[in-house]
Amino acid sequence: MSTTDTRTLRVYRFKRGDGAEHFDEFEVPVGPRMSILDALRWIQLHRDPSLALRHSCLHASCGTCGVQVDGREELACVSAVRDHGETITVEPLANLPILTDLVVDVGEFFARFPEHPIIRASEADGYVRLEDCIECGLCLSACPVAATSRHYVGPAALVAAQRLLEEPRGADREDVLAWADRPEAAWGCHLGFECARACPAEAIPAERIMALRRELAR
Amino acid sequence: MRHDAHVLIVGGGGTGAALAHDLSLRGLGVTLVERGELTSGTTGRHHGLLHSGGRYAVNDRESAVECIEENRILRRICPGTFELNDGLFVAVEEEDLEYVDAFVDGCEACGIPAQRLTRDEALRLEPNLNPAIKLAVRVPDGTIDAMRLPLRFFATARRNGAVIRPYTEVRDLLVHDGLVSGAVLLDHVTGKEGEVRADIVVNATGPWSERVAAMAGVDVPIRPSPGVLLALRGRMCNMVLNRLHKSGDGDIIVPQRGLSVVGTSSWVVEDPDDLTVPEDHVERMYAEGSKLVPAVRSADRRAAWSAARPLIGSKGADTGRELSRTFKTFDHKETDGVEGFVTITGGKATTLRGMAELCADVICRKLDIDEPCRTRETVLLPHSAYYAAAAA
Numbered sequence: 184m185s186t187t188d189t190r191t192l193r194v195y196r197f198k199r200g201d202g203a204e205h206f207d208e209f210e211v212p213v214g215p216r217m218s219i220l221d222a223l224r225w226i227q228l229h230r231d232p233s234l235a236l237r238h239s240c241l242h243a244s245c246g247t248c249g250v251q252v253d254g255r256e257e258l259a260c261v262s263a264v265r266d267h268g269e270t271i272t273v274e275p276l277a278n279l280p281i282l283t284d285l286v287v288d289v290g291e292f293f294a295r296f297p298e299h300p301i302i303r304a305s306e307a308d309g310y311v312r313l314e315d316c317i318e319c320g321l322c323l324s325a326c327p328v329a330a331t332s333r334h335y336v337g338p339a340a341l342v343a344a345q346r347l348l349e350e351p352r353g354a355d356r357e358d359v360l361a362w363a364d365r366p367e368a369a370w371g372c373h374l375g376f377e378c379a380r381a382c383p384a385e386a387i388p389a390e391r392i393m394a395l396r397r398e399l400a401r
Numbered sequence: 402m403r404h405d406a407h408v409l410i411v412g413g414g415g416t417g418a419a420l421a422h423d424l425s426l427r428g429l430g431v432t433l434v435e436r437g438e439l440t441s442g443t444t445g446r447h448h449g450l451l452h453s454g455g456r457y458a459v460n461d462r463e464s465a466v467e468c469i470e471e472n473r474i475l476r477r478i479c480p481g482t483f484e485l486n487d488g489l490f491v492a493v494e495e496e497d498l499e500y501v502d503a504f505v506d507g508c509e510a511c512g513i514p515a516q517r518l519t520r521d522e523a524l525r526l527e528p529n530l531n532p533a534i535k536l537a538v539r540v541p542d543g544t545i546d547a548m549r550l551p552l553r554f555f556a557t558a559r560r561n562g563a564v565i566r567p568y569t570e571v572r573d574l575l576v577h578d579g580l581v582s583g584a585v586l587l588d589h590v591t592g593k594e595g596e597v598r599a600d601i602v603v604n605a606t607g608p609w610s611e612r613v614a615a616m617a618g619v620d621v622p623i624r625p626s627p628g629v630l631l632a633l634r635g636r637m638c639n640m641v642l643n644r645l646h647k648s649g650d651g652d653i654i655v656p657q658r659g660l661s662v663v664g665t666s667s668w669v670v671e672d673p674d675d676l677t678v679p680e681d682h683v684e685r686m687y688a689e690g691s692k693l694v695p696a697v698r699s700a701d702r703r704a705a706w707s708a709a710r711p712l713i714g715s716k717g718a719d720t721g722r723e724l725s726r727t728f729k730t731f732d733h734k735e736t737d738g739v740e741g742f743v744t745i746t747g748g749k750a751t752t753l754r755g756m757a758e759l760c761a762d763v764i765c766r767k768l769d770i771d772e773p774c775r776t777r778e779t780v781l782l783p784h785s786a787y788y789a790a791a792a793a
Contacts, residue, residue: 198592216678216705228674235568235589237438239445242632242704244657245548247438247445261704283568283590286438290788299785302481303549310639311484313546313658318785352481385659 188213190264192222194234195274196284204281206272207231213264219273220248220259223285235284243383246317249276249324250285256321256381276324278337292320295336297344297362302352316342316386322378334367338378338388341369345391348398360399369395403428406768409584409599410434411571411613412606414444415750418554419757419776420605425561426779427761427772432597433563434586436570439555440548442673443607444750446708448630448655448664450641451475451483451543452751455490455515456648458507459500464727465511471752472541475550478754478780482550484656488542488641489523492535493692497645504645505538515540529637529694542641544655545750552784554753560782574602574616574742581617581733581742601764604744607711608673614744619737621744625673625709628665629682631690633700637661642693650682651689660703663690667710676707713747728752730760732767743767 189210197204209230211222220238227234238248241260248259251274253267264271279287293299305312322338323329329337344363347354363369369392378388406429410417413435421433435441454468476485492498501517508515516539523537524530530537559565568589575583575596583598604613608625636656644652655662663686670676683705690697713729728748733739745760758774765772 198590200591200593216680218704232570233587233589233592235437237441239438239440239548241446241706241708242630242660242662244449244632244660245440245445247441247548260706286568286590293785293788296785299783300481301780301783303546303783304481304484310486312636312639313484313544315658317658 190222190267191270192226193270193272194223194226194285197281198283215265217264218260219250219252219257219262219264219271222264223259223273235286237286244317246319249319249321250274251276251324256325258319258321258383261383276320278323278326278329279320287320289320292318292323292339295340297340297347297359298354299343300347300352300354305350307350314346315384316346317384319383321381321383322388325377325381327375327377328371328373332367332371335371336368338392341372341395342386342388342391344368345395345398348395363395364399369399404430404770406430406600406770407432407598408601408603408764409597410603410605411584412442412604412609413439413565413567414442414605414607415440415551415753416607416745416748416756417605418551418558419753420603420745420760421558421563421565422554422561423757423761423774423776424764425558425563426775427765427770429770431558431563432599433565434569434571434584435567436589437568439565439567440551442609443708443711444551445548446630446706447547447750448653448662449545449547449657450653450655450751451545452749453488453540453542454511454513455488455504455508455540455542456643458511458513459503460647462507462511465507465513467752467755469511469513471755472543474754474777475751478776478778479550479553480780482546482553482784484544484639486543486639488540488643489518489527489537490540490643490645491523491530491537491693492645493531493533495535498535500646501536501538508538508540513540527638527640527642529696530642531693531695538645542643544641544657547750549784550750551753552787553781556782556784556787557779559787571613571616576617576739579738580740600741600768602742603760603764604742605746607746608709610711610744610746617733617739617742619733619739619742621731621746622713623746624669624712624714625671626667626669626712627676627707627709628667629678629686629705629707630662630664631683631686631705632703633661633663633697634703635659635661635700637694637696637700644693651686654690654693654697661697661700663687663697670709673709676709678705678707711746728756730763732763734767
């Protein structure tokens with residue numbers, strides 16, 4: 184292990200009222216287990232405290248630190264620097280408005296969801312388990328349909344609808360079906376399966392979208 | 402009723418969230434600032450244990466009673482944010498058996514339901530447990546969604562009028578003649594500086610408390626005490642699994658969704674921003690965790706990270722284990738002669754609401770406001786309501 188090994192991070196920057204979006208480049212010393220999030224926080228601590236980013240749990244459980252690394256959706260906390268090249272480009276998630284730097288407007292993400300239940304845990308198998316979907320937005324960012332249609336609700340919202348049908352927890356089944364039975368909802372998916380590739384949890388968006396369609400076709 | 406008083410809370414972790422909620426319900430004006438995303442400090446990184454109080458039932462009954470009381474309240478006001486599958490305290494080795502009676506007696510004394518299970522009963526509940534275990538005690542532990550629990554407090558506070566400002570850093574406090582009257586803020590969304598005035602500024606920055614207190618020229622005895630946590634792929638248990646002995650390294654496994662989190666170690670640092678993840682601590686999590694569940698040894702590592710506890714104690718501490726897990730509100734008028742400045746720190750995620758209640762009582766007394774706490778009965782909005790309000 185050499186602590187003098189460095190990589191260049193090209194980081195997307197934007198401040199409101201400042202106008203111009205651009206990339207800043209930072210040389211970052213790299214340790215053997217360093218994640219993209221570690222590298223970004225090193226930049227905050229040692230180079231530029233104004234760099235804004237989202238993170239919370241540091242172990243792929245909260246879903247806040249999603250970014251595009253070299254054009255692919257990743258949770259920064261579990262994306263290893265060593266899996267990338269000498270220059271690593273980090274950008275905010277796509278298909279959501281950018282608030283500042285690497286921070287997207289999560290309100291726009293939740294605005295696409297069906298009714299959001301107050302109970303977000305499953306009791307299906309005799310024990311309680313928090314929902315697998317961590318609402319990170321990676322699937323929406325990766326979705327080719329969402330890239331061309333602003334009105335498509337996207338994979339995570341469809342997963343939420345399918346879960347409501349599976350375990351309603353107070354939701355009205357007919358309301359959920361009506362919400363899903365629209366061209367911009369369950370019928371908008373073009374089977375690109377990019378969501379299945381991007382999902383860092385075990386929510387399996389593509390399979391659940393297909394299950395939702397089967398419910399609608401019954 | 403609404404009051405004219407305005408409180409500025411510095412720190413967007415669980416403590417700040419619960420305090421913003423409590424003060425908003427009492428009708429006070431609240432602004433909360435956090436330099437990064439909400440829960441990006443210690444709060445979001447904790448192991449996710451909803452304490453029954455069992456961990457403290459032998460050595461720290463005050464904390465144990467706080468935990469079981471708050472555990473019951475949180476189940477009521479935050480339905481759906483927990484995995485409520487109880488926990489087992491497991492005697493793995495002969496010597497652990499010496500601890501059983503003291504543990505069960507301690508739980509009974511603190512009002513924590515504790516049920517003795519034979520080895521076979523425990524293995525039926527959790528088949529991945531080490532088959533060599535001696536016995537287990539079942540208590541009402543659970544798993545917390547570490548970010549979404551505080552978000553529900555933030556969502557409800559916001560609905561009740563609180564202004565929540567993430568990505569807003571305190572550059573300095575406004576201090577004149579022994580009075581704190583507000584703060585200089587840097588907004589990282591716009592890059593612009595500004596000021597906000599307040600009748601009281603609350604320092605709720607956890608392990609960063611010492612740094613913020615220094616802006617008011619006062620010292621708070623906080624020792625940032627990090628611990629290493631290890632998230633493994635695969636859910637190896639549904640109940641929280643604890644070693645039945647005095648708290649030590651790697652003695653707990655908390656299931657979270659499709660992960661199993663093994664924790665933790667404990668040491669003391671100066672700078673809570675610059676935390677390392679010592680590889681020998683990670684190795685210890687594997688070694689100790691596999692005594693509870695042998696499959697830990699060969700499980701895939703999803704992530705290993707460090708979180709700094711904000712423990713109250715003197716500079717002499719070196720491991721953090723000897724420091725208290727309780728919380729404390731410092732009214733700096735009483736401790737340092739500085740008016741308008743309060744620090745709330747220590748504690749743990751399970752007791753966030755109770756900490757906030759006591760701190761809000763201090764704040765209301767200082768402002769001569771007579772309003773009761775209403776947070777024990779108020780069911781919180783879903784976490785997504787926080788973002789829905791932000792988008793509106």
